[in-house]
Amino acid sequence: MNLLPTALLPACALLLRPLRYLVARGWLRESDVDAWLRLLHPALRLNRVLARVCAREWVAEDMLALTLQPNGNWRGAQPGQHVQLYIERDGVRLSRSYSLTRVGADGRLQIAIKRQAGGRVSPYLLECLAVGEVLELGTVQGELHWPQQAPGVLLLAAGSGITPLLGLLRSALAQGFAAPVTLLHYVREQGQRAFADELQALQAQYSNFQVRWALTGAETPSAELQGRFTAEHLQGIGDVAQRAVLSCGPASFVAAVQHWWQGTGSQAELQVEAFTPPPLSVGSERRxxxxxxxxxxxxxxxxxxxxxxxxxxxxxxxxxxxxxxxxxxxxxxxxxxxxxxxxxxxxxxxxxxxxxxxxxxxxxxxxxxxx
Ligand code: FES
Structure with missing residues (x-):
């Protein structure tokens, strides 16, 4: 049992100031202080950002959403950014970056983790990590932002590229963004349509929002759209060349979107984020x-x-x-x-x-x- 309620974690930052002062002057060791603090709550630390897992929710066959309550050392983030997450497995410290799908007013965060076949981190997070356990968080990065002044927005996501775009979308709709927004999500199979129930609920709630899915795997008769990204998939979306475009997914998907967008001659804003690396150049002669x-x-x-x-x-x-x-x-x-x-x-x-x-x-x- 925690001696300190999880809800009080964010408030502890100020209370720890005297201890930081003593550590900064060398009168106490941070590792000793952290050992005492963890007796009060497993996520309480002097400087490190730790977060307690508050909830787990499967949002697709291969994607799990985690709700996290960070301690008071968390410095905040914007929806659409990604945060570094650290775990230790067999004595090795591993780290991955996950997009924030929600940044709650109550300080809670949500990230969504897609299963990576053969991965070392995602199988553990999906199958073993339990509510109540503690994770370490690191730096927050990411430049994607909602185009507040745009006359319309087109969101193009592939696979787990949905995660930063969902964070931005939820926040924009909740804040009253009223221009048309269309989300097109590319997944291999029907069961990989992450957050599908919530997206359909948002579509029913906000008349300016429309969601569509394209299936890229084997042909499915029921699929609304079939195959990889192509300009034909955008037919029927009004004023598409005027809309700000945000795209996130594997590098090849993002490159296809950029290629299409350049061909439209659009003056609207294009923001992209690829989560697989572009090919790295190896140079010419081996030395x-x-x-x-x-x-x-x-x-x-x-x-x-x-x-x-x-x-x-x-x-x-x-x-x-x-x-x-x-x-x-x-x-x-x-x-x-x-x-x-x-x-x-x-x-x-x-x-x-x-x-x-x-x-x-x-x-x-x-x-x-x-x-
Ligand atoms: S491992 Fe992320 S920058 Fe090198």
Missing amino acids: EVQLSLARSRQVLSAHNQASLLEQAEAHGLRPAHGCRQGICASCTCTLVSGVVRDMRSGARLAEPGQAIRLCISAPEGDVEIEL
Whole structure:
């Protein structure tokens, strides 16, 4: 039993100030203070953001929504952003980024997790994580925002790309956004239509909102729309070229939407977010290089055609990481010397002391990093 009710967690931030003062001056150790605080409530910590799982709800055959109550160290977020989530499995700290599908006025958050076949995090969250357990949250990122002034909005989602768009949609409709909004969600099968009941309820409640699904798997006679994204799927949506477009899904889906949008010559706003990485460039000729790790005093053989993260892992190391796409910053490390190449843009980074992301940086020559 918790000595402190979960509802009081957010209010504890101020009460902990004197303890922070003592820790900052070295009179107490944070780890000791955290050990005492967790006796009061498992999610109470001096500085770390922990959240208690308040509810689990299956919102599709392969997607689970979790409602979380963060402690008072949570600094807030906007719907549509994504938050880093950490768990420990078999002594290894793992991290993934999940979109916020709801940011409640009561401080509670909702994220939705899609099952990833062969994944290490989602199967645990879906099958094992129980109400009452505690998770650690990290940085919040994401630029998607609701186009408040647009004469209409078109939301195009594929798979779990629905999650940030749902967060934005719920909030916009609740705040009285009155221009037409159409959501088109691409899923493989009928049972993957995440939040379908709620979306249909929103359609019934708000006359300016319409939802449609396209099935991309085997042909289903009952499907409203069939196959991958194409401009024909937008027929019947009024003033589509005037509408602000928000699109989220795998990189190939987002690229198809961008291609269509450029072809319309639209002057309206386009916002996109891809949750699979664009292909990383491996450079031209393979060169063997040395990778020196300053903290662990190791020198590894490496080459210029794979990321520093992959190469460190290939040598049995386990650097902290999350998204592996250059988004979450979990793998950030300091460059001590040498030159690395950003595998997304091709930019060269050579400034000693500069922060680099191991998952998207490849060595150009011998490199030393603070690891
Ligand atoms: S693992 Fe997320 S930025 Fe590298």
